[in-house]
Amino acid sequence: MNVKAGQRVIVGIIFPLFFCSPVLSVKLLERKTVQIEKNCELFKESGMLKPKNIIFDMVGVLFLLNTRKIIRMLGLKNLFRHLVFHWETPTKTYFHMLDTLAKREGDSADTIQYKKYLLPSCVADVILGKSPANHAGKKIKEMIKGLDEEGFFRFAADRKMMDLITDLMYDPACIVQYADPNRPLWKMMEEIRAKNHCKIFLLTNIDSQSLELLQQRYNSIFSLFDGVVASCSVGLRKPNKEIYCHLLSEYDLDPNLSVFIDDQKENLLAAKKVGIQGIQYKSIAQCKKQLGAFLRK
Secondary structure (H helix, E strand, O other): OOOOHHHHHHHHOOOOOOHHHHHHHHHHHHHHHHHHHHHHHHHHEEEEEOOOEEEEEOOOOOOOEEEHHHHHHHHHHHHHHHHHHHHHOOOHHHHHHHHHHHOOOOOOOEEEEEEEEEHHHHHHHHHHHOHHHHHHHHHHHHHHHHHHHHHOOOHHHHHHHHHHHHHHHOOOOHHHEEEEOHHHOOOHHHHHHOOOOOEEEEEOOHHEEEEEEEHHOOOHHHHHOOEEHHHHHHHOOOOOHHHHHHHHHHHOOHHEEEEEEEOOOHHHHHHHOOOEEEEOOOHHHHHHHHHHHHHHH
């Protein structure tokens, strides 16, 4: 074979390979992708590839209190009067009052801590599922009446305001009425379930009556959860370590692959102690950004 003939043979072999190499590369890449997906499925089935877990709080995250409705219930004029005469919000006054009532029960009572305030034992009983919420509301109103007779309140309107806030906090019908679904978050949850290999859980301090009413009314969103841990059902509450350990144990979750979304910082700090990452919910945009970073890890 002469040199020119040899060159033609070499060109005839190399040129088609060179020309077709992008096509071949794409086909090879497609085959590789399919193989990777098959391997991932095998890992999932064998348990070698564990899903990430997203844990949501309820009130303050999944549901948001409707401020306009609450203002309408309490009365704008009454709120303004309270601010002028007390230089603090009615809610702050209310927790000061509960703190006073809790301290009167003594050290032996099963009071609970909420931020810097103590809460009476009847509130603890509701959260832990020992008694219904309306029972606590009735008891607190009786104690408010006793405080009024002692001259605890500066004005008659103050007692009325405390009674209204008690209804708001411990009447399950009121809670359902004034807690609106966080629709953008719900949409985000549906997208996560559709696009990502992860599981979704609910961890909440709530009474049994309110939980039941919300589940009945919003069954579609509760059906998205792979598991629910409510304080009233397990006799444990946030921010105590035990409730986080219960969640991890009950559903066999890896804390290093779990993130908890809550609006209360103390609950996130408690979760961190058992290895669960935290996102403090402030807005849907901020939550999406931080959750996206967690899912991309």
